Amino acid sequence: MGLLTALGDPRISRHLLREEGEVIVDEVTHHWVAYVRPVAEGVLGVALLCTVPFARVEIAWLPLVLFLVLAVRATWGFLSERVDRFVITNMRVFRVHGVLNRQLSTMPLSRILDISVTKPLLGRLLGYGHFVFESAAQEQGLRDIRFVGRPDQRDLTIQRVVQRAGLRGPRV
Template sequence: MGLVQRLTDPNIRKHLLRDEGEVIVDEVSHHWVVFVVPVLEYLLAIAVLIAFPFFPVDLAWLPLLLAFAIAVHATYRSLVEHMDRFVITNMRVFRVNGVFSQQLATMPLSRILDITVQKPLRGRVLGYGHFVFESAAQAQGLREIRYVARPDARDLAIQRVVQRAGLRGPKVN
């Protein structure tokens, strides 16, 4: 595996407890809306390059450097969003994020007390929402997961896994 592939692949499977029978129920990447700002930054870099002929010859390096810096920033922001993954398994939920250094936050299903799904108006129109997890722990890395596509379906998937694991009371008809 090359350096570029290691930096662009979150490699979720290496964090699974395979010996314990853990399987992925859902792997959640961010909604496409998080890539709008990096795309706009790329367009700005292109606009700077288009304006290149209008700069004096002695300052010709300035638009090239500026366009390169903008494109590098847009690439980094895209990678940050791409590498941020929220994973639901049959035993726990966890989040892996980070480009150069990675952070892993894990919460067993039994510790999830409440899940709030926030859907702002823009999110309702575009199909995304935010999860806020409440647990017995004070502070954790899974408190808020933002820009989740299909938040209602993801919430039902978590509730279904929790129910199948027998962590909530039996269904009452």
């Protein structure tokens, strides 16, 4: 297992309460649009690297340095998007993110008061949106979940899990 593989795997299963019967209902990764910026930076870095043979000898180091900076930024951006996971279980929702320093934010289903789904025009065209969670505690790491693919279906999944857990009123 390589370093990049280890850094890019959030290991979701180790955060589950298996002995309590917790199971994953949905694991949400970022929509492909979230990777556009890191990939564009990587392509720009490679393009700069290709200019090195044509640069004057005195400044040939400049495209190399710019390539290294862009390569590091692209790799970091790609890894941070890849590690950022939003997980819906039968008991709670949680988010794991961070490349070197992992952060876990958890919210029991009973504390979810409101979910807003924002779909910008580009998101409507490409099939992504952003979640905004409201709970009794206003400052939490689960407030904004960005670049969620199929946001309407994911919202219905959360509503279904909350309903099945008996946390909302009975069905009429």
